[in-house]
Amino acid sequence: MTSPAISTHALRKDYGRHIALHGLDLRVPRGSVYGLIGPNGAGKTTTLRMLLDIIRPTSGEITVLGENPRAGGAALRRRIGYVPGELRWGTRLRGEALLRHLAEISGPVRAGAIHELAERLDLDLTRPVRMLSKGNRQKLGLVQALMHEPDLLVLDEPTSGLDPLVQREFLALIREARERGQTVLLSSHVLSEIQQAADDVAVLAAGRVVAEGPVADLRLASVRRIHAMLAGSTADEVRSALQSTPGVESLEVADAPSGGLVRVSATSRGDIDPVLRVLTASTVRELTVEEPDLEESVLGLYEAEPQAPRRRGRP
Amino acid sequence: MSGAAGVRQAPLPILRRALTDGWRGLLGWTVGLAGVALLYLPLFPSMASPELTDVLDALPPALIETLGYRDIGTGPGYTQATFFGLIGFVLLTIASIGWGAALIGGAEESGRLELTLAHGVGRVSYAVQSAAALVLKLAWLGVAAWLIIRAIEGPAQLGLDAGNLWATVAAWVGAGLVSGAAALAAGGLTGSRAWSVGAGAGVAVAGYTLQAVANNSADLDVLRRFSPFDWAFGSAPLANGADVGGLGLLFGVSAVLIAVATLGLARRDVLG
Numbered sequence: 001m002t003s004p005a006i007s008t009h010a011l012r013k014d015y016g017r018h019i020a021l022h023g024l025d026l027r028v029p030r031g032s033v034y035g036l037i038g039p040n041g042a043g044k045t046t047t048l049r050m051l052l053d054i055i056r057p058t059s060g061e062i063t064v065l066g067e068n069p070r071a072g073g074a075a076l077r078r079r080i081g082y083v084p085g086e087l088r089w090g091t092r093l094r095g096e097a098l099l100r101h102l103a104e105i106s107g108p109v110r111a112g113a114i115h116e117l118a119e120r121l122d123l124d125l126t127r128p129v130r131m132l133s134k135g136n137r138q139k140l141g142l143v144q145a146l147m148h149e150p151d152l153l154v155l156d157e158p159t160s161g162l163d164p165l166v167q168r169e170f171l172a173l174i175r176e177a178r179e180r181g182q183t184v185l186l187s188s189h190v191l192s193e194i195q196q197a198a199d200d201v202a203v204l205a206a207g208r209v210v211a212e213g214p215v216a217d218l219r220l221a222s223v224r225r226i227h228a229m230l231a232g233s234t235a236d237e238v239r240s241a242l243q244s245t246p247g248v249e250s251l252e253v254a255d256a257p258s259g260g261l262v263r264v265s266a267t268s269r270g271d272i273d274p275v276l277r278v279l280t281a282s283t284v285r286e287l288t289v290e291e292p293d294l295e296e297s298v299l300g301l302y303e304a305e306p307q308a309p310r311r312r313g314r315p
Numbered sequence: 316m317s318g319a320a321g322v323r324q325a326p327l328p329i330l331r332r333a334l335t336d337g338w339r340g341l342l343g344w345t346v347g348l349a350g351v352a353l354l355y356l357p358l359f360p361s362m363a364s365p366e367l368t369d370v371l372d373a374l375p376p377a378l379i380e381t382l383g384y385r386d387i388g389t390g391p392g393y394t395q396a397t398f399f400g401l402i403g404f405v406l407l408t409i410a411s412i413g414w415g416a417a418l419i420g421g422a423e424e425s426g427r428l429e430l431t432l433a434h435g436v437g438r439v440s441y442a443v444q445s446a447a448a449l450v451l452k453l454a455w456l457g458v459a460a461w462l463i464i465r466a467i468e469g470p471a472q473l474g475l476d477a478g479n480l481w482a483t484v485a486a487w488v489g490a491g492l493v494s495g496a497a498a499l500a501a502g503g504l505t506g507s508r509a510w511s512v513g514a515g516a517g518v519a520v521a522g523y524t525l526q527a528v529a530n531n532s533a534d535l536d537v538l539r540r541f542s543p544f545d546w547a548f549g550s551a552p553l554a555n556g557a558d559v560g561g562l563g564l565l566f567g568v569s570a571v572l573i574a575v576a577t578l579g580l581a582r583r584d585v586l587g
């Protein structure tokens with residue numbers, strides 16, 4: 001099967017005058033873990049809900065597991081597991097009874113699957129659902145999404161409220177799902193989670209994809225923080241050399257208090273090689289290059305979002 | 316895979332859950348209705364006296380007509396005026412509106428509908444099963460009311476005809492169903508619990524008011540045609556037997572409102 005698990009083309013959603021999505025193009029390969037990240041209001045939840053036909057696009061096309069969500073209907077949704085962004089279960093039912101009800105309306109659930117998942121996530125199924133803490137309600141959401149081993153998992157902020165131990169177990173469950181050939185679409189603003197779990201990622205901002213690709217590539221194309229101590233040059237020489245180097249920002253060059261050294265700190269956006277060439281013209285006594293986390297690169301992408309033609313001027 | 320399935324995929328999961336989730340409430344309403352019937356109906360022998368007739372004669376005729384107390388001196392008239400036409404009607408209507416509002420509007424506002432519809436349940440199926448739950452719960456209350464009234468009818472000397480009692484119970488359930496179906500329809504169209512309650516209560520109050528006004532003025536008699544309360548009780552079914560036309564209107568309008576709920580839910584975005 002080479003057709004993608006999910007593809008959208010020019011997907012647009014308007015709520016009255018507010019445009020939640022402006023022509024979204026996504027392609028989630030089968031068997032991959034795909035991350036969707038972006039700030040609140042970027043359109044993540046809107047996108048995920050449209051995959052399940054909970055809300056419907058204003059225009060554009062969606063294909064999920066080879067079918068249009070509206071035409072595929074209930075039969076298609078049995079092949080999907082979904083964790084909504086906000087889980088509110090106002091029911092007196094106990095966890096077990098609720099999951100049995102949900103199992104009746106999802107794909108077939110293997111005997112014992114519910115209890116295995118509950119045990120791994122450390123969830124007590126005997127308690128009334130509305131007495132559960134936020135973390136435990138979230139666990140219940142995960143169990144109901146995973147229990148029928150669906151072809152596609154659509155998870156909206158799945159780890160919110162979970163403690164780190166359970167988050168780790170969740171990541172293991174996701175990896176196992178991928179090994180079984182299930183596809184996972186995961187939205188998050190916990191970026192470490194995307195870094196650990198996802199193969200590919202799309203960054204959403206203001207209803208558009210502002211970047212997409214393998215998680216590793218996204219990191220390469222981004223920001224690094226550089227600190228160096230140089231000998232054998234004056235601060236003025238180093239400063240003027242770095243100022244004319246493309247991609248260097250937040251430059252600070254000063255004489256160190258002792259030893260005739262020059263202290264440099266800067267942010268490099270993009271290719272790092274020209275920066276190193278400038279630095280190695282002097283004698284490098286110390287050098288740290290901090291690998292950026294996804295958060296910084298993503299923030300960089302938000303800033304680069306061409307909503308208005310203003311960009312930060314370079315020095 | 317079917318042999319290993321841990322959970323049987325039995326039919327009508329939404330209907331069954333609506334019934335099992337709500338059994339406490341249903342039991343409460345049953346007890347409440349039984350209480351009202353037991354409170355009022357056994358008083359009939361002491362009320363059906365010359366003194367009561369004198370009191371009624373002293374009251375302004377408009378009040379008598381508005382409350383529907385014209386035939387309160389007879390067993391069927393008393394049962395109609397105190398139970399089916401007044402407190403029993405109010406209780407049934409409140410229960411029905413509450414259920415109708417919760418099934419779509421309430422479920423949507425609580426976020427439960429989003430999760431349910433993200434599973435293998437279609438919109439039409441959800442709305443139809445919800446409506447079926449509403450009808451079944453009201454039918455339960457109808458059967459319960461019939462049994463309770465039959466049980467106390469002898470000692471209370473009401474002299475009710477069993478067949479006419481069925482006809483009246485059906486009309487009473489139908490009148491409750493119109494309001495509940497209006498609440499369901501508003502939920503299907505808007506997803507709002509408040510709008511659902513408003514629509515259901517609006518239908519009930521308007522229906523009662525229209526017939527009360529019509530009772531007081533021959534010129535305004537035409538208003539009856541728009542009153543579900545009058546469709547149900549206008550021909551005094553407890554005394555005169557089933558009014559097939561009235562029952563047809565009650566259940567026909569309810570069916571239309573359920574269709575509106577279904578189409579409304581099927582065509583719009585579900586928001587939480």
